Amino acid sequence: MAIIIDENTHVIVQGISGKQGLFHTQQMLAYGTKIVAGTSASKGGTTLEGIPVYDNVRTACANHTIDASVIFIPANGAKDAALEALEAGIKVVVVVTEHIPVHDEMAVVAYAKRVGAMVIGPNTFGIVSSGKCKMGIPPNPFFIPGSVGVVARSGTLTYEIVGNLTAQGIGQSTVVGMGGDRVVGLTFVDVLKEFEADPETKAVVLIGEIGGNAEEEASQYIREMTKPVVAYIAGKSAPAGKRMGHAGAIIERGKGTYQGKVNALTEAGVKVAELPFEVAEIIKDVLGR
Amino acid sequence: MKMFEYMGKEVFAQFGLPVPKGRMVKSPDEAAQVAAEIGGPVVIKSQVLSGKRGKAGGIKFADNPEGAKAAAEELLGMTIQGLPVEILLVEEKLLIDKELYLSITIDGAAKKPVLIASAHGGMEIEEVAEEYMIKKHIEVELGMQDFIARDVVRRMGISFNSPHSQALVKLMNTLYKIFTEKDAELVEINPLVLSGDKVIAADAKVTIDDEALYRQPDLPRVEERTATEKAAHDLGLAFVELDGDIGVMANGAGITMGTLDTLTYYGGKPANFLDAGGGTGEEGTAKALELILARKPKSIIINIFGGITRCDDVARAFASVKKKMGMPVPVVIRLVGTNQEAGRAILKEVGIEAYDFMQDAAKKAVELANQKSEVGGQRSEGRGRKAEARGQRSERF
Structure with a gap:
């Protein structure tokens, strides 16, 4: 037992091809995290670190069972990324990104509440x-x-x-x-x-x-x-x-x-x-x- | 980013929210000119980013252009809470029937905007009793609606049939629009004046979310920080000057505070708060050390627990800076976390053995700071002690 995530949690990494996204994907894999998919606006259709990369979260969800998302998208795109994950039905969304405008944060948190999902962050480890x-x-x-x-x-x-x-x-x-x-x-x-x-x-x-x-x-x-x-x-x-x-x-x-x-x-x-x-x-x- | 009152009112005016006639001036002659254009009694208001401006004598009234000029001359020489008055706002003097309070800000605990209103405006809002304040949270997905505004107006004791009711409802809608479209953290009108059948924003306090400035190119920029603080901020560093003698650099606000707490506990006095944040490169580290050294500390502690920050990056940056600039005071480094081994290897090359634990590093930094202050205190043994201190230094590097 543990709370929120455990050894059976299937994870998607949004922004898997960026510098931080890729480095921390490697680290998470080394820790044993079950990463099943990633998204990247520029690298959809490829694989990185053996992980299939998709253009968007919906397509990834159509091909895998996904329980949780971790977001490594820069601040100006982080709201969009978080809403995309929530809209696709993912119930645990971890937003690592810092410097997100507070109005964007309020919008994400409000939508998460409506769809019954949990947002961890933003600006979290x-x-x-x-x-x-x-x-x-x-x-x-x-x-x-x-x-x-x-x-x-x-x-x-x-x-x-x-x-x-x-x-x-x-x-x-x-x-x-x-x-x-x-x-x-x-x-x-x-x-x-x-x-x-x-x-x-x-x-x-x-x-x-x-x-x-x-x-x-x-x-x-x-x-x-x-x-x-x-x-x-x-x-x-x-x-x-x-x-x-x-x-x-x-x-x-x-x-x-x-x-x-x-x-x-x-x-x-x-x-x-x-x-x-x-x-x-x-x-x-x-x-x- | 806090905006000057006149800037806030310019934004209000762009959105059609009623403000007094007038404009910003920078000289007594201009003040006289604006007073002549208005053609009646005027108010001359110092533009400083500080509350309590009225109490400090920063607001004056005049009946004619000559009076406005004289008032402007006085105000432009003043300082209010240490801030020099360089800009004035000259406006028509309003006939005030009643003063209200209205603001919208962010309630972090509720995670949504909150509208705060009171029929008791004009004074410091902290002085208004809780029972006279109306607080209404706004659902982000719903936004401001007439029914919400009508309810607030009614609770302020203003009848639906009064000439002000509709104007206030419209004004609340406009204010919320400004709050969201301009990425504000705070929009405050105090006082919001009822004058005849009009409702007019007699003051404007607007604070914009710093993180959203990139998408607000049309807003003017106000620099409130000192040159040093700005230089630090531009490099992603949060820097605050303190009055002690131990330089501090850490990564993350929490661990930086924890470092200050620990130094203080062991009898040390931090010279600064410097959160180098995540992923500061060589330029940032060099600048950080420069800022710390400018405070003339007796020792420096660098406390890094790398997550997104990689220890080898920090070590490489530090080693390079040390080679280029030298280091006039002893530095104690605690380095653990992501890529820790690589980082420590780099530090070893420049003669530094990193600490594992913050408390041990903090104790050492305090010891070094106190040791060096003894040197200054005992002149007869000065040379010997200084040589010892140098020995200490070369040992650490």
């Missing part, structure tokens, strides 16, 4: 069900199978913390990157619910950062969870950030500070690590190892 399937860009050797679920907003900080877990011999069920942008497909709560329901996951690591109120909202749900949650919030020492105009400040109204997040999580029973590497130590305690 992706998702890894350790030892089973990797969709996205994390470095392979640091993700080993185990019982800790990880959910994060930030990519490299996730590698940092997962790297520490792995160095201590603590494996992960699934590691989910929600994406660093203001509008993304998933919330912490969406992912925490999946972990709570997954029999393989014994504990959860939540990696947050200052700004917004995603961690505060997560803390409300965590009160109901039976599984222990350990958190790290980046940005304790960061100077106060720029506000998004007056109206943005209204929505946040005093939320988004480091201390506010730590308080909300602590009150919900979460153990909050002060530094990234302490997460692995606390997880060891929590799992009784």
